[in-house]
Amino acid sequence: xxxENTYTTTQLVGLVLLRMIIGWHFLYEGIVKVLNPKxxxxxxxxxxxxxLQSFFQSLAENFSLLQAVDFLNEWALLLIGLALIVGCLAxxxxxGAMVLLAFYYLSHPPxxxxxxxxxxxxxxxxxDKNIVEIAALFVLYVFPTSGIVGIDRWWRRIRN
Amino acid sequence: MNKLDxxxxxxxxxxxxxxxxxxxxxxxxxxxxxxxGVYKRSKYDRMRRDLxxxxxxxxxxxPVMETQPDGKQIRIGLIGFGIRGKQLMRGIGFAxxxxxxxxxxxxxxxxxxxxxADFMEQENLNVVVNGVCDIFDVYGEAAILTGSNLHREGLNxxxxxPPKRYxxxxxxxxxxxxxAVIIAAPDHWHGTMAMDAALAxxxxxxxxxxxxxxxETYRLREIIKQTGVVFQLGHQGRQTDSYLKAKEIIEKDxxxxxxxxxxxxxxxxxxxxWVYDLIEGSSPETIDWKQFEGNADRIKEYLDYMRENGLExxxxxxxxxxxxxxxxxRWRCWWDYSTGLSGDLLTHEYDAINQIMNLGIxxxxxxxxxxxxxxxxxxxxxxxxxxxxxxxxxxxxxxxxTLSNQRNRGKVFMGHDASMELSNTIxxxxxxRSTRYRExxxxxxxxxxxxxxxxxxxxxDTDAITSATELYFAQRGLLYSYVxxxxxxxxxxxxxxxxxxxxxxxxxxxxxxxxxxxxxxAHLGTRAYLEGRTMYWDADKELITRG
Numbered sequence: 001x002x003x004e005n006t007y008t009t010t011q012l013v014g015l016v017l018l019r020m021i022i023g024w025h026f027l028y029e030g031i032v033k034v035l036n037p038k039x040x041x042x043x044x045x046x047x048x049x050x051x052l053q054s055f056f057q058s059l060a061e062n063f064s065l066l067q068a069v070d071f072l073n074e075w076a077l078l079l080i081g082l083a084l085i086v087g088c089l090a091x092x093x094x095x096g097a098m099v100l101l102a103f104y105y106l107s108h109p110p111x112x113x114x115x116x117x118x119x120x121x122x123x124x125x126x127x128d129k130n131i132v133e134i135a136a137l138f139v140l141y142v143f144p145t146s147g148i149v150g151i152d153r154w155w156r157r158i159r160n
Numbered sequence: 161m162n163k164l165d166x167x168x169x170x171x172x173x174x175x176x177x178x179x180x181x182x183x184x185x186x187x188x189x190x191x192x193x194x195x196x197g198v199y200k201r202s203k204y205d206r207m208r209r210d211l212x213x214x215x216x217x218x219x220x221x222x223p224v225m226e227t228q229p230d231g232k233q234i235r236i237g238l239i240g241f242g243i244r245g246k247q248l249m250r251g252i253g254f255a256x257x258x259x260x261x262x263x264x265x266x267x268x269x270x271x272x273x274x275x276x277a278d279f280m281e282q283e284n285l286n287v288v289v290n291g292v293c294d295i296f297d298v299y300g301e302a303a304i305l306t307g308s309n310l311h312r313e314g315l316n317x318x319x320x321x322p323p324k325r326y327x328x329x330x331x332x333x334x335x336x337x338x339x340a341v342i343i344a345a346p347d348h349w350h351g352t353m354a355m356d357a358a359l360a361x362x363x364x365x366x367x368x369x370x371x372x373x374x375x376e377t378y379r380l381r382e383i384i385k386q387t388g389v390v391f392q393l394g395h396q397g398r399q400t401d402s403y404l405k406a407k408e409i410i411e412k413d414x415x416x417x418x419x420x421x422x423x424x425x426x427x428x429x430x431x432x433x434w435v436y437d438l439i440e441g442s443s444p445e446t447i448d449w450k451q452f453e454g455n456a457d458r459i460k461e462y463l464d465y466m467r468e469n470g471l472e473x474x475x476x477x478x479x480x481x482x483x484x485x486x487x488x489x490r491w492r493c494w495w496d497y498s499t500g501l502s503g504d505l506l507t508h509e510y511d512a513i514n515q516i517m518n519l520g521i522x523x524x525x526x527x528x529x530x531x532x533x534x535x536x537x538x539x540x541x542x543x544x545x546x547x548x549x550x551x552x553x554x555x556x557x558x559x560x561x562t563l564s565n566q567r568n569r570g571k572v573f574m575g576h577d578a579s580m581e582l583s584n585t586i587x588x589x590x591x592x593r594s595t596r597y598r599e600x601x602x603x604x605x606x607x608x609x610x611x612x613x614x615x616x617x618x619x620x621d622t623d624a625i626t627s628a629t630e631l632y633f634a635q636r637g638l639l640y641s642y643v644x645x646x647x648x649x650x651x652x653x654x655x656x657x658x659x660x661x662x663x664x665x666x667x668x669x670x671x672x673x674x675x676x677x678x679x680x681x682a683h684l685g686t687r688a689y690l691e692g693r694t695m696y697w698d699a700d701k702e703l704i705t706r707g
Contacts (some may be wrong), residue, residue: 020190031198057272085190153184 007148015145018136019084025133026097027081033074041070048107049114056107076100084140087150094141098134105130225660227285234659237291237338237362239329239353241303243436244367245294245344248394249306251651252287252342252659255279256306260314280312282652285659290337293326295448296488298441300325328451329353333360340390340662342655343367347504348462348497351376352455358387363662365655367394368511369503370679373461374687374704377679384672392658392668393675395511399653405615406573406582407516414588414613415575416596418517421557422574423509425501428566433534433542434492434504438485449483454497462496471690474539486537493538495690500540501529502686506559510548510681511670512571512582513557521680522548522557524696524707527689533564546685559685578612586615680704 007015033039045060059065076096083093108116110124120128146152236252238245249255263276289307294300307323326332329349333341333356340363343353351371357364364384370393371377384391397403409415427433453459459480466475474495478484491497492504513519529544542563547556560569573580577594581587590597592608600606654670661668670678680697684704688695696707 016187020187024190024194027194028198031194035198035202054272061272082191085194086185086188149183149186151184153180157180 007143007145011143012145012148015140015143016087016149019087019090019140019145022097022133022136022140023081023084025081026077027085030074030076030078030081033070034078039070039074040066041073042066043117045069045107047117049116050106050109050111052106073100087146087152088155090146090150090152091141091144094137094144098137098141101130101134101137105134225657227283227656227660228663231286231660231663234285234287234662235290235337235339236287237293237332237335237341238289238303238307238344239293239332239341240344240346240349240367241292241294241299241306242344244394245299245303245342246306247651248342248344248365248367248655249289249303250279251649251655252285252289253282253312254289254306254309255312256302257309257313257315257317257319260309260312264314282649283656285656287659289323291324291326291332291335293329293332295327295451296439296442297446298439300327327448330356333357333362338362340365340659346452346491346497347499348372348454348458348491351380352458354391355380355383358383358389358391361387361389363390363658365392365394365658366675368678369499369507369682370675371683372497372499372503373458373465374680374683375461376458377676377683378702381672381676390658390662390668391672391675392654392661393511393670393672393678394651394654395508395670395674395678396650396654397508397512398515398669399650399657400512400584402582402584402586402615403512403515406580406586409580409586409588410517410573414578415573415580416577416591416594417554418573418575419555420574421513421517421555422569422572423506423513423557423559424569424571425505425509425559425561426566426569427563432566433563434490435534435536436489438489442485442488444483447483447488449481449488452488453480466495466690469691474690477537477539493534493536493540495539498540499682499686500689501542501544501561501563502546502682502689505561506544506546506685507678507682509559509571510557511674511678514674514677514681515669516582517553519550519553519555519557521677521697521699522684523551523699524549524694525681525684525688526694527685529689533562541689544685544689546688548681548685586613587611588613 042060045056045066048056059069077100080093080097080100083089084097105128108114108128110120110126110128112125122129147156238249241249246256246259250259260276260279263273263279266273267276288310292300292303292307294303304322304325305319308319308321309317310320311318313319324335326335329345332338341353341357342365343350343357344367345353347369349372350366350369351373354364354366354370355376358380371380410418463475466472476494476496478487480496487494487497492500498504525546525548527544527546529541531538531541532543534542544559544561546559548559549556568583571582573582576591577596578588578590581589588611590601590606590608590612592601594601594608597606601608606612654668658668660666684695684697687704691706694707696705697703698705
């Protein structure tokens with residue numbers, strides 16, 4: 001684990017800000033879904049395209065699987081967001097966030113010739129904002145900050 | 161933590177411990193900002209959706225008549241095993257073995273094609289098929305095999321005892337091991353067969369349209385009422401979940417006064433234009449052409465009307481006794497057997513509207529159209545507009561159809577306060593000039609360009625749309641299309657309702673009175689087209705007049 005001594009203050013501020021901004025994004029996406037009892041990933045999954053299209057659609061078409069997917073997705077988003085913001089178990093949360101985003105990317109890959117029901121707000125070729133966020137999370141993974149600013153700092157103290 | 165760090169922390173002055181704590185919880189206040197944001201946002205959303213004073217809908221679920229577990233078995237006779245006859249047989253659980261094989265094959269090719277599993281899971285309606293009748297040998301033989309396929313098996317399966325095949329429908333009606341008949345013959349036979357069936361004491365499920373000629377419409381109503389048999393007309397749309405919700409919306413006056421309803425049926429392929437395949441094995445030897453020609457009394461009624469009104473150009477052009485495969489398989493293309501767009505497609509639309517608004521028979525009908533694309537020798541139009549005036553309801557219902565473009569125009573109810581677009585789902589848009597919702601529009605609670613309400617079957621609450629994402633998917637049909645996790649076939653439900661009314665008594669949803677309204681309405685439209693003038697309904701005398 002790196003320490004604060006290895007970052008300049010500006011670097012540390014930048015990394016912590018990045019962590020909190022991504023955390024905010026995840027947390028709000030999770031809260032919106034948890035608060036809306038009608039929310040379901042059915043439409044999104046059914047709109048999947050690409051290599052794993054049939055896998056995602058089969059999740060949607062099985063009612064109990066769909067319920068499980070919905071539950072896991074909304075609570076994973078919420079808890080990951082929370083973890084990144086407060087810096088608690090941030091490494092695990094970072095990996096979880098990357099896995100979730102990878103699923104979104106794989107279900108809606110911005111490949112040539114694919115159009116999706118939900119129009120995107122920008123124009124993408126191969127790289128979309130999911131990939132950008134995954135890359136940002138990877139940066140957070142290799143430059144962790146929660147041991148410096150965050151609850152993980154306390155864990156670390158207890159462990160030591 | 162490295163050595164240097166640890167040294168800093170352990171046994172340190174108080175200021176250092178405080179700094180340590182600050183660093184640990186520095187980002188926690190962000191959660192407060194999030195909580196505040198979520199609170200503000202949900203308050204805004206609640207204000208936006210505060211429609212409780214104007215929008216009160218119940219969470220009604222469709223009243224489905226379940227099959228009684230200990231009900232008596234009903235013995236069915238089928239008349240007509242063409243395209244629709246095959247579908248109706250599947251509706252009561254009997255499919256051709258080859259059809260089952262095709263479904264299995266389709267599932268193998270595409271695991272998401274679940275029609276095989278759906279059909280196998282379709283509830284057993286406790287019926288047996290004892291008799292079948294078709295005047296084409298290939299269909300007749302296929303009907304026997306289908307009627308014996310009690311266990312829904314594929315080729316080379318174990319079939320039950322085969323039903324008896326009757327060459328003439330009257331022989332089938334005379335059989336005493338048949339309680340009820342399903343009639344799926346061509347239009348020109350509908351009324352006659354239904355009357356004969358009722359007189360023979362059989363309950364009747366009759367495909368739409370109810371009748372081919374006007375005079376038989378009155379007689380059929382009389383006979384059904386006299387005999388007291390259970391009669392159901394084949395408008396399976398009666399079982400559509402969203403129509404029940406639409407009825408409630410109309411009853412609660414959410415749209416304001418509805419002055420115009422637009423209904424359409426657009427298709428764009430030969431099959432949709434009734435250019436069906438000529439089936440292999442068909443010839444004068446395998447088709448009972450004499451019986452196909454029709455009932456002599458009905459033909460007389462038809463020809464009398466055409467001649468009396470100078471409409472001979474719509475008769476034929478072939479002589480009725482001349483054998484023709486085109487006319488046998490594509491009978492819908494000629495008035496000699498058909499009721500055209502009015503009988504085939506308009507009736508479904510009208511019945512849906514009649515179910516929702518209880519309009520009854522219109523005051524008048526005016527039609528226009530022509531044969532503009534399928535110039536294949538047909539006499540019925542492939543483009544038709546009919547406007548029906550319901551003066552006692554202060555509204556017009558406009559039907560508009562083409563058989564050479566399949567643009568979906570939906571059923572739209574135009575009210576002073578809101579419009580409702582109806583299909584399997586419902587969307588309501590508030591009118592920007594609505595009087596009733598004025599205040600809510602001005603205060604931004606209702607945005608006229610955003611659907612005010614969306615109903616999707618299977619969703620239990622009837623809240624307004626909660627997110628743009630939901631709206632996108634809902635509009636494209638990608639929300640639950642099944643009730644309680646189960647997809648229902650409306651034809652199956654319609655047949656089940658009829659069978660349960662036979663068992664328990666009671667009137668099915670599309671009974672003879674509704675059928676009478678459907679038939680007269682369609683005839684008004686047809687006559688308006690044929691005669692090129694507005695036709696009127698004299699409600700007191702129950703007569704079609706020319707004003």
